[in-house]
Each structure stands twice: as structure tokens, then as C-alpha cells.
Amino acid sequence: MTSVVSYLNRCPLFGDSRYRGNCDGRPVKNLILRYEAKRVGDRLVVLIGDVRRGGKYTPIVKDVLNFPMGEIRSIIIKVQHNCTSDRNRYGKLEDVPIKHEYCVIFKKPVVRTW
16 A cells, blocks of 8 residues: 555445445555554544535545544545546636545554553
8 A cells, every 4th residue: 555546446345436425445455454454443544535615625634634543644645536526517617626535544542551
């Protein structure tokens, strides 16, 4: 797994692209099979995308990066393909389309009990 992932074709084993926010399960599977993620409870992975509504860009990832969930270990950019919004034409679009999501990986701090 690298810091950018891109799957041109959706794996039929995971999810349904007709539902917003539903992603191909391969990034999750690859994270579980990778960098000490096999140990129960030591990583938290958040998949989040930014949004644009009414011409206003809202970078939701900035809020996720400030979660008190532990140390940020990685941020992976997941390229989006074949999105529902790809079929829409927006006329004179002044801004570039959002074609990625963020996969933020936190490492939970060790909590000592005495």
C-alpha cells in the first residue's frame, strides 16, 4: 500500500457504487493485511471525502485531522473513479471536481493503568 491508491474498476465483492460514500473494500483489506494493522485495537482508520455544495468547498478532512484519536501515522489519498457525479454536467464549472478521498490512519496511544 502506498500513499496514493487508485482502483480503476470496482471489485464486485465490495459494496455498490449506486450508494454515495460506499467504497471498494480493497483499501480496507490492504490496510488490514499491511504495517502492524493486524493487532487488534492499535489503529483507527477514517475514510473521508471533502464536499462542495452550493459552490462552497468544505474540507471535512481538516476536522478529522484534529480528532484526539492519537498520533497520525499516515494519510493515504484514494482516487475516485466512476462517481455518480461524473455523469452530471455542471455548465461553467469554475472549480476542479473533487476526485479523491482521504484515508487517515491514527495510532492509539498506549494507556497505562497502574
